[in-house]
Amino acid sequence: xxxxxxxxxxxxxxxxxxxxxxxxxxxxxxxxxxxxxxxxxxxxxxxxxxxxxxxxxxxxxxxxxxxxxxxxxxxxxxxxxxxxxxxxxxxxxxxxxxxxxxxxxxxxxxxxxxxxxxxxxxxxxxxxxxxxxxxxxxxxxxxxxxxxxxxxxxxxxxxxxxxxxxxxxxxxxxxxxxxxxxxxxxxxxxxxxxxxxxxxxxxxxxxxxxxxxxxxxxxxxxxxxxxxxxxxxxxxxxxxxxxxxxxxxxxxxxxxxxxxxxxxxxxxxxxxxxxxxxxxxxxxxxxxxxxxxxxxxxxxxxxxxxxxxxxxxxxxxxxxxxxxxxxxxxxxxxxxxxxxxxxxxxxxxxxxxxxxxxxxxxxxxxxxxxxxxxxxxxxxxxxxxxxxxxxxxxxxxxxxxxxxxxxxxxxxxxxxxxxxxxxxxxxxxxxxxxxxxxxxxxxxxxxxxxxxxxxxxxxxxxxxxxxxxxxxxxxxxxxxxxxxxxxxxxxxxxxxxxxxxxxxxxxxxxxxxxxxxxxxxxxxxxxxxxxxxxxxxxxxxxxxxxxxxxxxxxxxxxxxxxxxxxxxxxxxxxxxxxxxxxxxxxxxxxxxxxxxxxxxxxxxxxxxxxxxxxxxxxxxxxxxxxxxxxxxxxxxxxxxxxxxxxxxxxxxxxxxxxxxxxxxxxxxxx
Amino acid sequence: xxxxxxxxxxxxxxxxxxxxxxxxxxxxxxxxxxxxxxxxxxxxxxxxxxxxxxxxxxxxxxxxxxxxxxxxxxxxxxxxxxxxxxxxxxxxxxxxxxxxxxxxxxxxxxxxxxxxxxxxxxxxxxxxxxxxxxxxxxxxxxxxxxxxxxxxxxxxxxxxxxxxxxxxxxxxxxxxxxxxxxxxxxxxxxxxxxxxxxxxxxxxxxxxxxxxxxxxxxxxxxxxxxxxxxxxxxxxxxxxxxxxxxxxxxxxxxxxxxxxxxxxxxxxxxxxxxxxxxxxxxxxxxxxxxxxxxxxxxxxxxxxxxxxxxxxxxx
Numbered sequence: 001x002x003x004x005x006x007x008x009x010x011x012x013x014x015x016x017x018x019x020x021x022x023x024x025x026x027x028x029x030x031x032x033x034x035x036x037x038x039x040x041x042x043x044x045x046x047x048x049x050x051x052x053x054x055x056x057x058x059x060x061x062x063x064x065x066x067x068x069x070x071x072x073x074x075x076x077x078x079x080x081x082x083x084x085x086x087x088x089x090x091x092x093x094x095x096x097x098x099x100x101x102x103x104x105x106x107x108x109x110x111x112x113x114x115x116x117x118x119x120x121x122x123x124x125x126x127x128x129x130x131x132x133x134x135x136x137x138x139x140x141x142x143x144x145x146x147x148x149x150x151x152x153x154x155x156x157x158x159x160x161x162x163x164x165x166x167x168x169x170x171x172x173x174x175x176x177x178x179x180x181x182x183x184x185x186x187x188x189x190x191x192x193x194x195x196x197x198x199x200x201x202x203x204x205x206x207x208x209x210x211x212x213x214x215x216x217x218x219x220x221x222x223x224x225x226x227x228x229x230x231x232x233x234x235x236x237x238x239x240x241x242x243x244x245x246x247x248x249x250x251x252x253x254x255x256x257x258x259x260x261x262x263x264x265x266x267x268x269x270x271x272x273x274x275x276x277x278x279x280x281x282x283x284x285x286x287x288x289x290x291x292x293x294x295x296x297x298x299x300x301x302x303x304x305x306x307x308x309x310x311x312x313x314x315x316x317x318x319x320x321x322x323x324x325x326x327x328x329x330x331x332x333x334x335x336x337x338x339x340x341x342x343x344x345x346x347x348x349x350x351x352x353x354x355x356x357x358x359x360x361x362x363x364x365x366x367x368x369x370x371x372x373x374x375x376x377x378x379x380x381x382x383x384x385x386x387x388x389x390x391x392x393x394x395x396x397x398x399x400x401x402x403x404x405x406x407x408x409x410x411x412x413x414x415x416x417x418x419x420x421x422x423x424x425x426x427x428x429x430x431x432x433x434x435x436x437x438x439x440x441x442x443x444x445x446x447x448x449x450x451x452x453x454x455x456x457x458x459x460x461x462x463x464x465x466x467x468x469x470x471x472x473x474x475x476x477x478x479x480x481x482x483x484x485x486x487x488x489x490x491x492x493x494x495x496x497x498x499x500x501x502x503x504x505x506x507x508x509x510x511x512x513x514x515x516x517x518x519x520x521x522x523x524x525x526x527x528x529x530x531x532x533x534x535x536x537x538x539x540x541x542x543x544x545x546x547x548x549x550x551x552x553x554x555x556x557x558x559x560x561x562x563x564x565x566x567x568x569x570x571x572x573x574x575x576x577x578x579x580x581x582x583x584x585x586x587x588x589x590x591x592x593x594x595x596x597x598x599x600x601x602x603x604x605x606x607x608x609x610x611x612x613x614x615x616x617x618x619x620x621x622x623x624x625x626x627x628x629x630x631x632x633x634x635x636x637x638x639x640x641x642x643x644x645x646x647x648x649x650x651x652x653x654x655x656x657x658x659x660x661x662x663x664x665x666x667x668x669x670x
Numbered sequence: 671x672x673x674x675x676x677x678x679x680x681x682x683x684x685x686x687x688x689x690x691x692x693x694x695x696x697x698x699x700x701x702x703x704x705x706x707x708x709x710x711x712x713x714x715x716x717x718x719x720x721x722x723x724x725x726x727x728x729x730x731x732x733x734x735x736x737x738x739x740x741x742x743x744x745x746x747x748x749x750x751x752x753x754x755x756x757x758x759x760x761x762x763x764x765x766x767x768x769x770x771x772x773x774x775x776x777x778x779x780x781x782x783x784x785x786x787x788x789x790x791x792x793x794x795x796x797x798x799x800x801x802x803x804x805x806x807x808x809x810x811x812x813x814x815x816x817x818x819x820x821x822x823x824x825x826x827x828x829x830x831x832x833x834x835x836x837x838x839x840x841x842x843x844x845x846x847x848x849x850x851x852x853x854x855x856x857x858x859x860x861x862x863x864x865x866x867x868x869x870x871x872x873x874x875x876x877x878x879x880x881x882x883x884x885x886x887x888x889x890x891x892x893x894x895x896x897x898x899x900x901x902x903x904x905x906x907x908x909x910x911x912x913x914x915x916x917x918x919x920x921x922x923x924x925x926x927x928x929x930x931x932x933x934x935x936x937x938x939x940x941x942x943x944x945x946x947x948x949x950x951x952x953x954x955x956x957x958x959x960x961x962x963x964x965x966x967x968x969x970x971x972x973x974x975x976x977x978x979x980x981x982x983x984x985x
Binding site for chain 1: 723724725726727728729730731732734736742743745746747749750753754764765766767769771772775776778779782785786789790791792793794795796797798800801802804805807808809810811812813814815816819822823826827828829887888890892895896960961964971975978979982
């Protein structure tokens with residue numbers, strides 16, 4: 001038994017044991033034990049993933065464990081990357097949960113389900129047969145649903161969010177189920193090895209791909225199947241949001257890569273054009289909605305849609321290049337996509353944990369009521385700032401590196417035939433670029449309005465720093481961000497190995513130690529040198545300034561108030577007003593609803609008593625796409641009630657006529 | 671790292687730090703003369719900086735460390751670009767940093783940090799300036815990146831040195847539709863990014879129209895000197911990049927003293943001419959309404975997208 005197998009086994013058994021402890025332990029020790037257990041599970045999973053990424057792998061088949069198909073597990077490099085990401089996120093969330101869960105989240109149910117959710121997410125990328133994958137997928141959906149529901153007694157919105165999540169995740173499950181069953185029906189068995197060997201006709205392959213794509217994309221929060229994400233992520237407890245947003249959504253990408261590349265062996269160009277287009281639309285729409293959002297966690301949720309959209313741009317480009325036969329570029333694009341998965345996991349867990357810390361301290365997620373947190377919660381402020389820098393794709397943040405790689409792949413994607421590529425690649429670059437620009441504005445808003453300036457509300461003014469274990473959880477995630485930002489070359493071989501499995505044993509597309517060098521195409525970047533350069537430049541400028549500036553002490557002074565007396569927090573820009581210019585610019589896309597009520601004094605119309613301003617930016621896709629469907633379903637339901645009036649005679653009549661009809665049918669067809 | 675790159679890495683920042691206030695002086699002087707005024711002279715920005723540096727530093731009440739660090743970050747980002755980008759020499763002191771995306775991202779980092787500092791003051795002016803600047807940045811970024819994309823597709827690399835060298839070797843490329851479209855798009859972007867007319871008026875202190883000035887309203891003394899120097903340097907860097915992307919002639923390709931001298935002179939002349947043109951154009955332009963600016967930027971975005979499509983089709 002090698003290291004990968006033993007540590008994976010340890011991860012799963014510790015996770016299961018933690019779940020039992022969570023169900024049995026006393027209320028006082030529960031959250032500590034579960035937190036430690038989950039973090040240990042995460043460490044073991046990280047070890048297993050790391051070992052598998054450096055070449056070890058294992059397979060396990062237990063035919064008797066589940067009826068019909070049995071359980072079969074295989075840990076290869078592609079799955080190992082996702083196991084490692086989930087493990088890493090679980091460590092941070094587990095440590096964070098020790099004290100975070102003390103505040104109303106330490107019920108037996110929540111504490112038992114939390115480690116189970118982690119275990120389910122670890123098992124999904126390791127499943128190597130259709131039956132096993134579906135079982136673990138459903139286990140993941142159910143456990144996460146229970147965790148989303150954790151706070152349903154406190155806020156009525158939780159129940160509604162959970163309903164959306166339950167329906168959408170199960171519809172997704174149905175499409176994945178039908179897709180994979182169709183696939184398995186055309187193969188000698190339901191094992192992945194059998195599926196790889198299967199000879200399927202192009203139309204069946206396309207059907208399988210489309211069905212699974214719908215299910216996996218919905219899990220990844222990709223448009224237009226994203227509607228659950230901005231609901232469920234804000235309403236779940238923050239460490240669960242972090243797990244969902246940084247680990248669970250990745251498995252949607254895993255599914256697309258596994259089925260599309262590994263099992264179906266690539267495919268025609270239009271598959272990947274579709275994936276790329278979905279990614280581009282999701283990226284731009286997601287960040288636009290995030291830019292408008294004033295709910296901190298909803299903003300982060302939409303940012304997940306954006307980042308997974310960027311990942312899908314990479315995946316789509318990889319498929320497109322593979323279809324053209326360009327192995328180098330396709331390897332590069334997939335490596336960029338997978339690196340972005342890694343980076344997104346690191347900074348999004350950091351951001352969600354910091355947002356949870358804010359929620360814990362102030363009780364509100366509304367940016368318009370926050371502000372000034374830097375005084376009360378300096379560590380959380382620093383953590384969120386570091387995460388925001390990473391998320392806005394600016395150096396020395398993490399996302400900058402993966403977006404740079406992604407853009408390099410797109411730029412070198414010279415058309416093999418000058419056809420669709422010549423239009424797709426520029427549009428894809430434009431989408432990535434627009435996303436990058438809007439992300440900067442979004443995260444300047446989130447960090448600036450939320451944490452800097454003066455407190456806008458009572459709660460924000462009384463904010464206090466979180467307990468040490470929560471800070472430690474954030475610290476771990478922040479450390480991961482720093483490592484990924486400054487030394488991405490440490491993980492790039494692993495990412496290359498994972499993309500090699502998907503694309504069929506390609507050598508690593510990216511090399512280098514301090515400097516990232518692209519193999520096969522020109523391009524190099526050194527995040528470490530950029531950071532060092534910035535530091536040196538700042539120190540030199542400071543030194544020169546100190547040398548020439550007058551040696552006079554710093555003096556504090558009043559802010560410029562136009563001579564109108566002290567400034568109050570009501571005069572500050574809020575998140576809503578900060579985003580207003582962008583809202584105007586993208587008016588046609590967002591279709592915001594605004595309402596200004598001016599209340600006058602009775603004496604004169606020129607004297608204003610009060611002005612009320614209301615703004616809502618509804619999710620337009622949801623309104624156009626979901627509302628009609630929901631309305632139709634409701635209409636069907638109402639039509640159905642006319643059949644069921646409550647009269648027993650009528651029901652007996654239905655039975656009688658149905659039986660007669662059936663007999664006649666049988667008589668006629670015989 | 672070559673000798674040429676090393677020399678460039680020393681000459682360029684010195685030249686840009688020393689010359690940036692002079693460029694602002696030239697711009698103001700040209701405007702003054704065209705408007706029939708005498709003007710304060712080219713050296714006035716340097717005199718202003720000297721005066722500001724001699725004053726005591728002031729921390730407005732209620733601001734945090736970020737507010738104090740922001741001017742340094744702003745200068746540092748621009749300084750890094752000044753060191754690595756090919757202004758005087760084609761070789762770069764740190765090639766893995768002299769990537770077009772990295773340079774654009776570094777400059778955007780400076781803007782973002784200054785916007786955060788503006789929000790940090792908690793005044794309405796600060797928030798307003800930050801909000802407007804971020805809106806403009808969000809719209810400028812895509813144009814800038816797509817225009818860069820258009821320029822790098824024919825070269826097959828986003829390395830600045832590679833693009834400049836390849837234009838030197840193939841001068842005909844400058845008049846190709848790709849370059850021309852990208853050039854027009856970049857002009858609009860540079861005007862927006864450096865806060866010149868018609869996007870922002872650098873000479874205004876009227877709250878309805880301020881963008882950049884609103885963000886820096888609370889700075890005083892040495893901090894203000896850094897901010898002023900940094901914005902002058904950004905203008906110089908953008909003009910220098912523009913000049914060398916489309917007309918790299920004169921740039922030093924070897925470490926010979928004469929070549930370096932020609933490189934320095936060529937850069938000075940190119941930036942001065944571009945600056946004078948910019949100032950002359952500003953005399954005839956009025957500031958656009960803030961909400962008409964996105965239309966201008968959307969237009970330049972379209973041009974850059976056309977440039978990319980052209981570069982693919984003509985490749």
